[in-house]
Amino acid sequence: xxxxxxxxxxxxxxxxxxxxxxxxxxxxxxxxxxxxxxxxxxxxxxxxxxxxxxxxxxxxxxxxxxxxxxxxxxxxxxxxxxxxxxxxxxxxxxxxxxxxxxxxxxxxxxxxxxxxxxxxxxxxxxxxxxxxxxxxxxxx
Amino acid sequence: xxxxxxxxxxxxxxxxxxxxxxxxxxxxxxxxxxxxxxxxxxxxxxxxxxxxxxxxxxxxxxxxxxxxxxxxxxxxxxxxxxxxxxxxxxxxxxxxxxxxxxxxxxxxxxxxxxxxxxxxxxxxxxxxxxxxxxxxxxxx
DNA sequence: TATTGTTATACTCTATAACTATA
DNA sequence: TATAGTTATAGAGTATAACAATA
Numbered sequence: 493x494x495x496x497x498x499x500x501x502x503x504x505x506x507x508x509x510x511x512x513x514x515x516x517x518x519x520x521x522x523x524x525x526x527x528x529x530x531x532x533x534x535x536x537x538x539x540x541x542x543x544x545x546x547x548x549x550x551x552x553x554x555x556x557x558x559x560x561x562x563x564x565x566x567x568x569x570x571x572x573x574x575x576x577x578x579x580x581x582x583x584x585x586x587x588x589x590x591x592x593x594x595x596x597x598x599x600x601x602x603x604x605x606x607x608x609x610x611x612x613x614x615x616x617x618x619x620x621x622x623x624x625x626x627x628x629x630x631x632x
Numbered sequence: 633x634x635x636x637x638x639x640x641x642x643x644x645x646x647x648x649x650x651x652x653x654x655x656x657x658x659x660x661x662x663x664x665x666x667x668x669x670x671x672x673x674x675x676x677x678x679x680x681x682x683x684x685x686x687x688x689x690x691x692x693x694x695x696x697x698x699x700x701x702x703x704x705x706x707x708x709x710x711x712x713x714x715x716x717x718x719x720x721x722x723x724x725x726x727x728x729x730x731x732x733x734x735x736x737x738x739x740x741x742x743x744x745x746x747x748x749x750x751x752x753x754x755x756x757x758x759x760x761x762x763x764x765x766x767x768x769x770x771x772x
Numbered sequence: 773t774a775t776t777g778t779t780a781t782a783c784t785c786t787a788t789a790a791c792t793a794t795a
Numbered sequence: 796t797a798t799a800g801t802t803a804t805a806g807a808g809t810a811t812a813a814c815a816a817t818a
Contacts, residue, residue: 499760499763500744500745500748501672502760502763502764502767503744503748503759503760503763504654504665504668504744505669505672505767506763506764506766506767506770507647507650507651507654507763507766508665508666508669508689509669509689509690509766509767509770509771510647510766510767510769510770511647511651512666512689512690512691512770512785512786513690513769513770513771514644514647515785515786516690516786516787524807524808525644525648525807525808526648526652526807526808526809528644529645529648529649532641532645541776541777542776542777543775543776543777549648549649549652550649550652550653550656551652551808551809551810552809552810552811553776553777554777554778554779554809554810554811554812555808555809555810557777557778557779558808558809559808559809561778562807577775577776577817577818578816578817578818579775579776579777579816579817579818580775580776580777580817581776581777604640604643604644604769605640607769607772608640608643608769610772611765611769615765618758618761618762618765619643619762619765619766620639620642620643621758621762622758622759622761622762622763623639623642623643623646623647623762624642624646625751625755625758625759626646626647626649626650626759627642627645627646627649627650629650629653629744629747629748629751630646630649630650630652630653631649631653632747632750652808652809655809656809656810664784664785665784665785666784666785666786681799681800682799682800683798683799683800691785691786691787692786692787692788693799693800694786694787694788694789694800694801694802695785695786695787697799697800697801697802698785698786699785699786701801702784714799717794717795717798717799718793718794718795719793719794719795719798719799719800720794720798720799720800721799721800
């Protein structure tokens, strides 16, 4: 029963290792991590605002502003005026963003996909179950 | 049994969320993530070289060189000549590094520790088991 | 006053490239 | 030639602070 503290240290270490490994695997033409998360979220959930996206992705609104500006510059998202609040801008995928999203889902994280494919089914289940738990932790 | 691809996408999303949440939680006086990993590793495994640490932590030797230089500047690690190869430098914890390591283990990741403490025991087991799997994936 | 977003600036972490010293 | 490490430079991602516009 003991060692939750020790296990937490190991969990953080494992997270760091995996994140750095995934970063190394990312091809040059690829989207950044937060960029890909935003593209995916807009694709699933539709238009949103910078403040809302920042809250959902656990970054400051200014940071999300920079991310959105980069995506906008790349032509992957576009702005549309908010119907009732002129302070806000609704961010939505452009046609290129919609198209890219398919490619991203197919091609990105190919390394992780393939590495996970070599795990035991039971380990895979554990990993995916932990993914849900981590998402919940991250938002608590 | 389907959806491994979908689950992989969600796993990456969860990793990103949790990493950003942990980053936000890190106090200003705290060690960076890789720095803490190096301190922990030196504490557990004893002296090591820059190239070895880079390999173990999944970064380039130059990047690890910068990390070590920062830790050295902070007085947390020190160099000692390699007994037989004058190209290499053995990096070891200083007295301050040893002392800090205890504090780091006690105080760091306090938020994660407490969040994990509120999980079901079964979820905690899943999370820690996934930690081992992720560490293995990261090194494969 | 509070909220949304922008601009300016800086820090952390990591990368690539070119170099020196040693093996 | 190959390996260990350093130096120089750059980029991504995020932060804080100060500001403008709108509610």
